[in-house]
Amino acid sequence: MEGVDTPTSLGELASRAPQDAAARDDLLRRVRDLAVRYARVRLGRFGAEDLAQDVAQEVCMAVLTAVPTYEERGLPFEAFVYRITARKVADVQRAAMRGPTPVGDVPDRVDEAPTPEAAAVVRDEAATALSLMRRLPDAQREILILRVAVGLSTEETADALGMSTGAVRVAQHRALGRLRTMIAELEAGDVA
Template sequence: MTTGRISAGIMPIVSEGSVADAKIGVRLASRLPARTDDSDLRELTSLAVQGDRSAIESLLGELRPMVVRYCRARLGRVSGQYHIADDVAQEVCIAVLSALPRYRDMGRPFASFVFGIASHKVADALRSSVRSAVPTQDLPDGPDERPGPEETVVRYIEVEHARRLLARLPENQRELLLLRVVSGLSAEETGNVLGMSPGAVRVAQHRALARLRQMAELESA
């Protein structure tokens, strides 16, 4: 299995709510947008809770990109339908807006409160997608571009193989790959989450992928 296939195989793992994915949510919750520091976000949150309309708009403007990225990582790359992930992200923002008057600062980042809502909305969307996946007799509007049985099997094998290899990595390497490959964070954003420089993130990612490739080659030898 090549490094590219390993990376592609890792991406769908996020859909199954693994422990590693839960850790991503926690890490993302503690990450603040680059243009807003801790004190600014706390002040925005305090004003928003008091009903300041300008603060509410600014707060949602800061948080929405993170919410969209999280929902796309959990839903878009699984279903291939990014508009669904974006709709869920919008639902999260609306839910946050509705919950603001009841929010109480308990010493944790406000983003953790937001991602708690996001995780529930994503779980609801996943359950809904399973229930709605019922075959119909309707004729397709165009060519069926879904993968065929053979491609589906190959993808499943690659995902399972990547899952096993990923589980054998040290936790720090596994978490870094999940942030970079699954959540799609840039090297700089991943560094903000893990407390590393962008250069260190790139070096660590290269080493982690090299280790995965080595393990894959040993298995296939």
Template sequence: MIRAVDPELVRNAVQGDRTAMAALLTEVHPGLVRYCRARLGRVGGAYTTADDVAQEVCLAVLRSLNRYRDQGVPFAAFVYGIAAHKVADAQRAAVRDAAVTPTDAPLERPDAAPGPEQQAVSTDLARRLSALLDRLPDAQREIILLRVAVGLSADEVGAIVGMTAAAVRMAQSRALARLRTLADGSLDEVAA
């Protein structure tokens, strides 16, 4: 999760310090993975696409560091702006490539992954949650993802989406209430 990144670390990374760049990516990568997984979900029961997109975001952040200017907005706003664009690109590509179904090579050793039943339950729950999130307005969905999936504070999310922390909390409250109404017990059917 991207918490208040040390401004000195960002400054050094922007100036081309490779050690600072590596430390900066180490800091932002886990939150980006959670964000991309929440936005893109599983494809074929795995998060491979979301993880690849998170990696692309990291590369884009590195390439864009020289254009970053501290304007009083948290560095996370810069990073999640890039992430939102990369996720949108991946979603467009997924729609374009939906007809192509890759085949996996047979496993040479036993698979330690969850069995078919657990995968089906998890995939169904993820599908239901994704469908519910898709029914929210874009701003509310983004706030829920950044607050719940990524774990950012209301202040951090506010800086990213251009709202006050109080407005973020209010929008989050409204979004959660709307999700409860939309779900209306439909998620209770899924076994844990």
């Protein structure tokens, strides 16, 4: 980037964002990416893409509002973003459970999205995966979501959850082992 040394952490960007438009823009881009990935996973059964985009926008607005007065309290900025995103996702899940949402106008052209059958297969596979993940302890499930779906590193996940990197690695290993066992049982017909 034309000789500019880009900060690597969200915390560095957050500290510069109130005075530096480029840092603010980079911070919001990275926060949005994290929020979209996390929300897609957590909102899969509710029509993830549109809702994930909405959540990401709300997270960005919350971060933008909070940055001028944000004070570090021993946790990385990623943990702050994770808490905001988790709360926004929970709000969307509660709203989705309350009832259907109205749709826009009837489209003018053919929908080139996957067929209903293909979408049903993907939803069924995703529902199976989410069902198996729900059987994991909460901490293991969150670690898998942050590591696999959101794409955080072990260190970022540890910071976001307030754990050591070793604890994250052990919990991830146990969670993946348990998922393998559950999938094998499912394929063998031992689990309903």
